[in-house]
Amino acid sequence: MAEVLVVDDSKTMRTILRKILRELGYEVLEAADGKEALKVMEAEKTAIRLVLTDWNMPVMNGLELLKQLRQDRELSSLIVIMVTTETESEYMVAALEAGANEYVMKPFTKDILKEKLEMVGILPLAGR
Numbered sequence: 001m002a003e004v005l006v007v008d009d010s011k012t013m014r015t016i017l018r019k020i021l022r023e024l025g026y027e028v029l030e031a032a033d034g035k036e037a038l039k040v041m042e043a044e045k046t047a048i049r050l051v052l053t054d055w056n057m058p059v060m061n062g063l064e065l066l067k068q069l070r071q072d073r074e075l076s077s078l079i080v081i082m083v084t085t086e087t088e089s090e091y092m093v094a095a096l097e098a099g100a101n102e103y104v105m106k107p108f109t110k111d112i113l114k115e116k117l118e119m120v121g122i123l124p125l126a127g128r
Contacts, residue, residue, distance in 0.1 A: 003027045003044065007037040007053040007065060008083070013106075017052060017083070020110045024123065026050075034060025038068060041075060048078065050122050052104075055084035055091065063098055070099040079120050083108070 004026045006017045011032075018028045029044060031037035034057060041048060051069065053062040060068075062082055069075045081102040082095045092103045101120045104113060117123040 003029060003047045004050045004052060005029045005031060005037060005040055005044075005048050007031045007034065007051065007057070007062065009033055009054065009057040013054065013083075017113075020113055021052075023110070024114065024117070033057040034062065034065030034068070037065055041069070045074060050117075050120075051078055051080045052083050053080065055082055055086050055095070063095060066095065066098050066100055079122050081116060081120065083113075 004021050006014050006021070006028055008014050008017070009032050014030045018030065021028050029040055029048065031040050037051070037053065053065055055062040062084065066080050066082070069078055069080060079101045080099065081104060082100045083104045083106065084091070085106045087105050095103055102116045104116050114123065
């Protein structure tokens with residue numbers, strides 16, 4: 001089964017994402033900020049196929065995490081989707097320029113998330 005790392009400082013948001021992703025057939029790992037996410041990535045490097053990260057988090061934000069992942073040779077090809085309340089176009093542009101594969105604005109629905117997963121080509125990998 002494909003694994004997803006959900007990175008968000010909101011426990012409620014992690015719970016919502018975990019529930020949706022499990023319904024879609026994923027195993028879900030969680031981290032509360034970018035620094036914690038990097039520790040999880042180090043331990044689970046080969047299993048994780050997708051990272052869903054919030055932008056605004058303490059310690060290390062989602063954009064910093066994205067840049068770190070893109071600089072790591074082993075992790076640079078991971079699919080990374082920003083899931084954030086930042087709705088201004090400059091944020092979306094910054095995330096995409098830094099290497100985000102997609103951008104989901106909060107609040108979102110299960111269908112919106114499913115559509116984004118299909119767009120990046122990861123949804124068919126669920127359950128394999």
